[in-house]
Amino acid sequence: MAVIYQQNMSLEEKLRILSDAAKYDVACTSSGVDRAGGAGMAGNSVAVGICHSFGADGRCISLLKILFTNECIYDCKYCINRSSNDIVRTAFTPEEVCTLTMEFYRRNYIEGLFLSSGIMHSPNVTMERIVKTLRMLRETYRFNGYIHCKAIPGADESLVEMAGWYADRMSVNLELPTAEGLRQLAPHKNRKNILQPMRKIQNGIEESRELLGACGGNKGSYWHTRRKLEGKTELQKQEEDAALFARDRGKIRGLNPHILTGVSPEGAGRSMSGVQQKDAVPKADFWGTGLPDEDLLMPSAQGGLAEADGYGDTSCRIWKESASAAEGRYGIHAGHETLSCRTARGFVPAGQSTQMIIGATPETDFEVMSVAEALYQKFDLKRVFYSAFVRVNDDASLPVLPGGPPLLREHRMYQADWLLRYYGFAAGEILTRERPNFNVLLDPKCNWAIGHLEMFPVEVNQADYFKLLRVPGLGPKSARRIVEARKSAVLDFRDLKKLGVVLKRALYFITCSGRMLYSTKLEEDYIVQHLLDASEKLPAHLSEDHFTYRQMSLFDVGGMLENG
């Protein structure tokens, strides 16, 4: 392992290296929290999100996306920063990150900061630097804009919590969809280490909502869609959640009560260096037998998802111990000042997200989407991001994808993700064990519809909202408009067009007052043929000439054969 560590590097040079190393993280969105500005502070936040620029790859740039350091003690095969790579290493100081963020922000280049990091020295040391930086940015520089930061797997829970009080969004990357994939390509990571901080953050958010009300942040779209499907009011569903959560509360603590009340615990004011030396996170048997990681997110042998997520009594006991061990460490910056966080911002109010790399390991699309669904269900994630694998390292354990990153596959995943979050589809409806991969030619919703012709045609003047949503060519907006408009009039096809329905796709699947638009056959081959003619409008990067079937990975081709 060669580490070329450069002293006295210019800020420009650091920025070049540390933004280059961060660019594969896709979660560049500033959405999810509305916060007005305030006197003496710089910044506000807008829930719908603002894109500040678009890079040459067409991706939105809204955050200063950087690593704190590209130094790393781990050796994840797919990562440019892995310890075995012979590259120039560097690190920002917290002041440098603050300066860049503030100066970029006031020129309106960015909405805020996205801070990730390689693991320098240990997870705790790394997490501590991140927390220090965020604290400085919020409290010294009075930055009130958007912050997204990583929770470093394996870092002490008190540090993760501290970060959560300063950040708007946090994420722990799942990296690869299966535990097996992790074992192969990220040998220093494991599912437990990744899911533990995710759960911690989830519970923290839940508690913060309970204590702080609306400013604790709102629920994700998946939650709202399920709620509507179940026909519940927000209050009903919240109460239900609260009951579930109360049962769980003793087991996994979310927030340190001292922070919320602003009263510092005994012994606060000790310097963080205590953590570094003691490295309080218990190793190997931390989770005892309580957490069978393979099964946590994967479809079980029976086909459903494993219900027990493994956070049993064993883990509960250890959590408590670990929690009390951490109590004394809240004097996070070296001084003797005791900590009182501003809790008005809420704890991770924009929720948490995660990311999976697609195409580095041979999971089927069904497996990936099942994992995503489980993450939405069990961890209340705001977003799951999918990142087409880019082969930056020449390593025998990595697949060679002659067509480049599997962009179409990634695109299908975002479409399917949309179906989970807004349309009320289950992963097992979009794909199945028998047909585990996306159809290359049809989007997942059309693909589902032609496989379920017995559900059609749907009568537009009667079908409920979620039935309408399942019609190709209809989306949440047009379905909502239909439900609204038909209260005062019987709708015909002309009205549908005005309401935003894409008729050339919908016409095979709907009737208006019992009539179809044309006399069409409700038959698979016929419809597929016509839908393909009225071809799907793929985003520019997928429909351009440079896209050919060659660009699909081995797995994509597999999917084509399965579904073709």
Add this chain to the structure above:
Amino acid sequence: MQGGRIMLLREEKLNRIYECEDTLEGILTGIYQAWDASYGHAYIHLTVPAAGESESMLLFSEYHTVVPDAKQAQKVIQTIRKKTSEKVCEKLLGALYSTNPEKADAVYHVLPEAFRMGWRVIGNLADPYMQAVFEMNRAVRNEAHEYLGFLRFEEQKNGVLLARFSPKNDLLELVAPHFADRFPGENFVIYDTGRKKAAFHQQNGPLVIRGLFEEELACFFQISPKEAQFQAMWRLFFETVAIEERTNKELQRNFMPYRYRTYMTEMH
């Protein structure tokens, strides 16, 4: 023959054209006065002649020049809000920032139907005036939202942050408050280069929008010593963060059309 008949009809009752100043206040005042005249909606038209433009006078029309009146404008807003809804009101007002010269007329002619239907008018896309108004509002709000991200400030020698832009629609009033909220502690100016007016914000002070004097312009464009360095770093970041294997200029152009790029630091 046909033309003659129309002329005859028109002779019986003249069209009345209200020429309004192209501001929210100006147009709303025009609406107030036109409505107040009870002359018959079909014979009323509102226009917003551009400054210095002598509109070709239409035959058989009488012209009224509207002097903006804050009180009358306020009354119109209150009435719209009361008789329809906050949402409808927002859409109508949004349309008035449009660059479309028909906007004042369209909003005026939406009102009878809006007052009849109340908030439900929002679903009434069959009405061509309504459709036009919604379309204008949509275009205005979209462009305003884009500029929240695409606007770029440059630090001047005196510490003032200056942003220039040249939007299609008249966006200063919509865009500037966002930045006043965001940068309460900054002195900043947002300058609409096409309309030659600007929003001025003083540290912790109010926001003022007015025309810009030549002398004021002259003291701009002297960037601070640090400015070049941060611009260079932003360009560097912009270039580095794109993934080469995914290069796609067309997608970039879809999201960020050329017309927005004039003053964007990273595009030069």
